[in-house]
Amino acid sequence: MLGSALAWSRASAMCLNFNCLLILLPVSRNLISLLRGSCGCCRSNIRRQLDKNVRFHQIVAYMIILHTVIHVIAHLFNIERYHASYSPVAKDLLIRLSSIGKNSSESYLNPIRTYDTNPVKELLSSAAGVTGIIITVAFILMVTSSTWVIVKSFYEVFWFTHHLFIIFFIGLIVHGFGRIVRGQTRQSLQEHNVTYCKDHYEEWGDIPECPLPQFAGNEPVTWKWVLGPVFLYICERLIRYCRSLQKVVITKVIVHPSRVLELQMKKQGFKMKPGQYIFLHCPSISRYEWHPFTLTSASEEDHFSIHMRALGDWTSALFEACGAHLRGFQEAWKMPRVAVDGPFGTACIDVFYYEVSVLIATGIGVTPFASVLKSIWYKYSQPATTMKVKRVYFYWICRDTHSFEWFADLLQSLEAQLMEKGRSHFLSYHIFLTGWDEYQAAHIALHYEENRDVITGLKQKTFYGRPNWNNEFKRIADDHPGANIGVFFCGPNDLSHVLHTMCNFYSSANPQGVQFHYNKEDI
DSSP: OOTHHHHHHHHHHHHHHHHHHHHTGGGOHHHHHHHHHHOGGGGSHHHHHHTTHHHHHHHHHHHHHHHHHHHHHHHHHHHHHHHHTTSTTSOHHHHHHHHTTOSTTSOOSOSOOOTTSOHHHHHHTSHHHHHHHHHHHHHHHHHHTTSHHHHHHOHHHHHHHHTTHHHHHHHHHHHHTTOOSEEEOHHHHHHSOHHHHTTOGGGTTTBTTBOOOOEEEOOOOHHHHHHHHHHHHHHHHHHHHHHHHSOEEEEEEEEETTTEEEEEEEETTOOOOTTOEEEEEOTTTOSSOOEEEEBOSOTTSSSEEEEEEOOSHHHHHHHHHTTTTSOSOOOGGGSOOOEEEEEEOOGGGGGGGSSEEEEEEEGGGGHHHHHHHHHHHHHHHSTTOOOSOOEEEEEEEESSGGGGHHHHHHHHHHHHHHHHTTOTTSEEEEEEEOOOOHHHHHHHHHTTTSSSOTTTOOSSOOEESOOOHHHHHHHHHHHSTTOEEEEEEESOHHHHHHHHHHHHHHSOSSTTSOEEEEEEOOO
């Protein structure tokens, strides 16, 4: 009766079930963090794949879009075929099948009961049709509000519409109970001599070989697919809620140049690793917004800290709420109440798993590596500590000199300590300035011969322009033949593609040769 459209609708439905099973798992941050930290097998390629959880979530959403379109179109064909089965030009067998179910003692196959009805109206009046429209509209709203422009400019729109996933999953489960597509029951098939009965449909119910067929919809299975992920996500949200109730104390607020705000905080039981990030919430600014920030403190410190630049509405509001726009000392009780969820692992945690690590950052993207470099500083302060990493290359590309100021003190402390320990070769740092005016150029040229850099105060001179990545990777590969080198980057996607290409190009085809392992920081 339905032809190939039935196969398309059911195949796409099974694909939708599978993708709806997957969609919640990548955004279960605590689950991802647990897998990343507890599984020994996740210290190499699998660990790097876990860092792409948001991208995987987006890909699964695209697959849901594709299979939803196929499913809807296939069912439109199904409804049209159901309706056509009543037409005068239809085959006699189709007319006979459609007529079954008019009596209360009979079960129907065709959900459309007369030829004079509107098939679309019939579909929309069914449970499957109503729930199908609801979940489709909810999903369209979630997808359209997830664009980069909406997320950056109207975060609360994104937040509210994404919580339509509750309606989406409820509608998805109910949708399967509609059973709009029906088939002959197994018992009825056993009672029928199919080969004989298909040619003697006029005698159905009159002869023992061909009793009247019985029809029923398939048992709903969607709930079996999504029950486990929904349960895990409910646990995830409960964990987040409990964490949001834990008290967080802002112990210190430091205002750096270029409207960069440093918040030092304490929270009971908080434990972190270098390179991890947290989600920060300030109820006085927004009841719903949680923003990710990379931790810039080391795990050895008695507090945890973040650095943020006041650019958008939310960060500017927090800048003012902390009294950063005012001069002078601020009372602790005047600090806004904040909540913290995390910490969560990212690629930077793996820096210490390689013998050679290359850290590359642009602008404020240097924050993940602040924690890593601080941790190195503390580890070298403890002579008994041994580290697997033997060499670190650090590249920082900035547009203007103001970006250097808040980070220069850390580099100076680390530089001084490494020189004191006789390990100045351990850290090779390269700072690149991509924008300057004529006055700055003249000032730099005048003081170029001095022992320390005129901008950073470091012994290592600042470079001007952009790095030649071919030369940099070739030099690192030549200096460390046969080494596994971890490359960690935090910055724009355009440069990320270039660095990823460099890693693949300079990795040796010989497994015993030098291998570059690329890791992208998504925060």
